Amino acid sequence: MKRDYEYIVLGLGGFGSAAVYWLSKRAGADVMGLEQFELGHVRGESQDHSRIIRLSYHTPSYVELAKHAYRAWTHLENDAGEQVILKTGGLDLAPRVSAIPLSDHSGSMEAAGVNYEVLDAAEIMRRWPPFQLGEDVHGLYQAESGIAMAARANAAHQRVAREHGATLRDRCPVDSIRPLNGEIEIVAGGVEYRCRRLVITAGSWSNRALAPFGVQLPLTVTQEQVTYFVPPRPRDFQPGRFPIWIWLDQPCFYGVPTFGEQGPKVGQHHGGRVVTADTRTFEPDQAALGRVQQFLGRYIPSALGPIIYTKSCLYTLTPDRDFVIDAVAGYPTALVAIGGGHGYKFASLIGRTLSELAVDGRTESDIEPFRIARPTLQLANGPTNQ
Numbered sequence: 001m002k003r004d005y006e007y008i009v010l011g012l013g014g015f016g017s018a019a020v021y022w023l024s025k026r027a028g029a030d031v032m033g034l035e036q037f038e039l040g041h042v043r044g045e046s047q048d049h050s051r052i053i054r055l056s057y058h059t060p061s062y063v064e065l066a067k068h069a070y071r072a073w074t075h076l077e078n079d080a081g082e083q084v085i086l087k088t089g090g091l092d093l094a095p096r097v098s099a100i101p102l103s104d105h106s107g108s109m110e111a112a113g114v115n116y117e118v119l120d121a122a123e124i125m126r127r128w129p130p131f132q133l134g135e136d137v138h139g140l141y142q143a144e145s146g147i148a149m150a151a152r153a154n155a156a157h158q159r160v161a162r163e164h165g166a167t168l169r170d171r172c173p174v175d176s177i178r179p180l181n182g183e184i185e186i187v188a189g190g191v192e193y194r195c196r197r198l199v200i201t202a203g204s205w206s207n208r209a210l211a212p213f214g215v216q217l218p219l220t221v222t223q224e225q226v227t228y229f230v231p232p233r234p235r236d237f238q239p240g241r242f243p244i245w246i247w248l249d250q251p252c253f254y255g256v257p258t259f260g261e262q263g264p265k266v267g268q269h270h271g272g273r274v275v276t277a278d279t280r281t282f283e284p285d286q287a288a289l290g291r292v293q294q295f296l297g298r299y300i301p302s303a304l305g306p307i308i309y310t311k312s313c314l315y316t317l318t319p320d321r322d323f324v325i326d327a328v329a330g331y332p333t334a335l336v337a338i339g340g341g342h343g344y345k346f347a348s349l350i351g352r353t354l355s356e357l358a359v360d361g362r363t364e365s366d367i368e369p370f371r372i373a374r375p376t377l378q379l380a381n382g383p384t385n386q
């Protein structure tokens, strides 16, 4: 059994699956990915039918990053011979006086040369009759927005990585990590391996994987949830008839047209309680569900119907909500990526970026905002979650 690899990826969720795919294009059989649970498990952050992808963002640099993200997904689609992005168009909605001004998004798209439309409530309701909005609500429409088919894309990354010769082992937790001179020794599933570069994509378990490097980040893990509903007129919520949407206020809600289930999906962004990967439950939070139902009752009443299910999921948040994509401080042999509550749309791009850092020691992507040494990650009171 091969025990020496150039590249080992720890954690095969959204980012790790992308990392093994992009690494395998450069290094084939010299790549191994290790996952503590079964591939496609639901204890992490990346496993659902859909995640929102959009160019509309609050800063021009995220808009630019999102442009690159679409290109990375297209690359995967061509390699895998299957579709993983479904463009439905996307609506940012908000009261004219809101906690998150729409002008941040329109200004960012303007600066990045992205086309969008400004719509008033009447026009939104004319195009998408399920919305019931007062005149105080306005919106931005961007046609490229849509669905990243998360579960399918993770499987595609994994499948093509294997076709390129990579070894992926699931039910194989990494139990110990030891940085050596120029390489890293790890023990996983009772077997000792060595690699020249270790890529850590451990989501809510990141601080555990970083501990052997003497690094702990001020991460907060929250338990979030989404709910699928069966609307009385399912046709109104089919992709092509209904967009992805985000309500940009406090609280912030979002929704996805019917995809993977018999009706649309709705959630509250960052409405969950603080947990750890060990203390989280899989029980629906009834209060959070109530807030979603109340919101729908007011603004999209015809989306309400019998609940198919509510599914929980974790956010791993940095204090500034920006990602971490960098070498582990003091250890150029180890790389880490952490995505927070909005990372999936960038998964393939982040995998490519990690592969460039691992193979070339540099990347085409602008990772300056995501450096591990940035001041917000050096908080004196240490991590919230282990």
Ligand SMILES: Cc1cc2nc3c(=O)[nH]c(=O)nc-3n(C[C@H](O)[C@H](O)[C@H](O)COP(=O)(O)OP(=O)(O)OC[C@H]3O[C@@H](n4cnc5c(N)ncnc54)[C@H](O)[C@@H]3O)c2cc1C
Binding pocket: 010, 011, 012, 013, 014, 015, 016, 034, 035, 036, 037, 043, 044, 045, 046, 047, 050, 051, 052, 053, 172, 173, 174, 175, 201, 202, 203, 204, 205, 206, 209, 224, 225, 226, 267, 312, 313, 314, 315, 337, 338, 339, 340, 341, 342, 343, 344, 345, 346
């Ligand atoms: C409800 C919800 C909705 C979201 N909506 C969106 C959205 O619409 N758009 C968007 O862009 N983003 C969205 N996100 C955020 C996005 O899903 C995450 O940023 C992204 O999936 C993070 O992926 P990851 O690979 O870092 O984490 P994970 O998918 O959790 O992967 C980490 C993996 O590492 C494994 N692991 C950890 N430790 C070890 C070990 N010691 N040994 C072996 N394996 C290990 C874990 O088992 C896990 O499989 C949402 C998140 C949630 C929870």
